[in-house]
Amino acid sequence: GAMERTKEAVQAHSSAGQGSLRIGTSSTPGCYMLPEVLGAFHQKFPEIKLKYVSDNSQRVEQMIIDNSLDLGFVGAYLSNDDLRLEPVMEDEVVCFASPAHPLSDQRRITPQQLSDTLCIVRERGSSTRRFFESWLSDKDVKLGKVIEVQSSETVKKLVTACLGFSFMSIHGLKDELRDRKLILLDVASMPLPRQIYLVHHAKKHFSPIIRAFLEILKNTDRSGLKSDGSSH
CATH class of the missing domain: 3.40.190.10 (Periplasmic binding protein-like II)
Known part of the structure; x- marks a missing residue:
């Protein structure tokens, strides 16, 4: 064959x-x-x-x-x-946080609320970051205060420690979601397919x-x- x-x-x-x-x-x-x-x-x-x-x-x-x-x-x-x-x-990009984060029990979170919340992000060359930022700018919103880190694993550690929320591919969160270390945020018009x-x-x-x-x-x-x- x-x-x-x-x-x-x-x-x-x-x-x-x-x-x-x-x-x-x-x-x-x-x-x-x-x-x-x-x-x-x-x-x-x-x-x-x-x-x-x-x-x-x-x-x-x-x-x-x-x-x-x-x-x-x-x-x-x-x-x-x-x-x-x-x-x-x-793929799908989702927003997530620690179950202890103030946004975790909110419903239909708006892009503006995300912009007002500290966000843990990867560096500017990250395509997921570009993708998410362009979605926000379509809604006339920018990322607010950020902590910039080098790897997805570090993002998850800081979010688990309740420093802020973040966003990434759903595939990167399977274990943490299963163990309830992290939860998906209920953001209006997400997840974002890509x-x-x-x-x-x-x-x-x-x-x-x-x-x-x-x-x-x-x-x-x-x-x-x-x-x-x-x-x-």
């Missing part, structure tokens, strides 16, 4: 000494969506050397432009003629290795990643 032919092509390619795949992801797909796909790829093609970089969307895109990565996965993008994007996974994009250079030649990875990506069941509470 097609996979067998792909396998032969990959083997021919890797024996020619070009057996590597360089993937960059922003934090959401990197931590919560792609590990399964990478695991499946590695099982099929253990001889291929994987380089895996996790950074914010802006830097992943820059590495694609510089050709230091083959493929990237990002949650939003800057328009650039050198890049091609295709939606590959669905796409996770596959990004590559417009002039990129797709080697058999890249094509094999994309084939596995296409066939991996990601339906367990919906945020209606029905985690698989």
